[in-house]
Amino acid sequence: MEKILVATQKPFASEAIKKIKEITDREGYELSLLEKYSTAEELKTAVADAEALIVRSDKVTAEVIEAAKNLKIVVRAGAGYDNLDLDACSAKGIVAMNTPGQNSNAVAELAFGMMVYMARNKFNGTAGTELRGKTLGIHAYGNVGKYVAQIARGFGMEVFAFDPFVPAEKIKNDGITPVKTVEELYQTCQYVSLHIPANEQTKKSIKASLLELMPSGAVLVNTARKEVIDEESLALLMEKRTDFTYISDIAPDNKSLFEEKFSDRCFFTPKKMGAQTAEANINAGVAAANQIIKFFKTGDETYRVNK
Structure with a gap:
């Protein structure tokens, strides 16, 4: 046995x-x-x-x-x-x-819960913003990315996706607009939701040179892995761009620095909660x-x- x-x-x-x-x-x-x-x-x-x-x-x-x-x-x-x-x-x-x-639906719902939380200024009683009409980019259109896209369409967001491993026609059939390059995704979208794995090609691949392409009021949502973020580069970008927000289900190694300098523009769950x-x-x-x-x-x- x-x-x-x-x-x-x-x-x-x-x-x-x-x-x-x-x-x-x-x-x-x-x-x-x-x-x-x-x-x-x-x-x-x-x-x-x-x-x-x-x-x-x-x-x-x-x-x-x-x-x-x-x-x-x-x-x-x-x-x-x-x-x-x-x-x-x-x-x-x-x-x-x-x-x-x-775990895909659980992670997708958490991503949106965090987006709403930050859009409404952490429910602190002040006027926030709405998600309807905003642009959302899905970086990696796998199982979680698809669920995030479905929810986003229900919110009335305009959704784009980049994934070199998924045919453009398949993305289009889901009512999502495919883009040809990762740079185009970040240039186009105020919100970007990360769903890439952590491997030798992706570790620290999300850095200031890419993020600075995002339009005013940019929000990066990470329910993937902290290793894909170049944290030092991101911190420098957020010092320069006071309109940039970082939301993550994985607290960065330099969490205390982010919370000290950008407390109103960052949020990290107490522990990884995507599948919880x-x-x-x-x-x-x-x-x-x-x-x-x-x-x-x-x-x-x-x-x-x-x-």
Whole structure:
């Protein structure tokens, strides 16, 4: 009987664990839980005899992989997977997967919640602005980007998107205007919502030289990863442009500097909250369990992210 380990420093909701257990019991797999652990050693010990591993934002390092002698598959319950050492997984013949789309609506709703909050001056009683009629750029038109675009259209915003990996016709069919370059997106849109992954090509790619192209009253919304922002460059830009606002679900490393200098033009959630809804929590956990079962039973590798 294969053992599936769910290892989460921030545990799944109890309903998610209940559903995961129903799946594993029905299919004849052993389920083991490691919740609220505090050290990598605890994870290494727990994963030593597991054939499958489900994590959230937990770090699956080369050391963890080395300790997992029987591991065949690891699934990150969520879209981003930069917490998985893909090279280490590949070297050991371990399949690494994510669960794209399961958290998308939750992240999109958070992005808009933050936009409304800042447009209305953090609800401080003063007159704010409206989103209707404003231009919104979607930087990367994946699962989250599509949901953000749908919500934006409901708000009456004019929506543009840049994604070199998505055909322009597909974007047009959703009622969104595609643009050919990232520079055109930033030049055109007062609001830009970031949905790019953090990798060697994108880290620190969002910098002043790009952001300064944005029109007056610019607002950058980041529900992706903090690593894609050139924080030093952004801070310098915000000193120069007093009309620029930065909203993020991931507090920057120099958070105190931003809050000290630009307190009325920045907002950061207390912790990464994009996927923090009951629905997303359950959806991602259940999807991870189902993907593991399919992999064991049929060899399905649909959502594999390593080579």
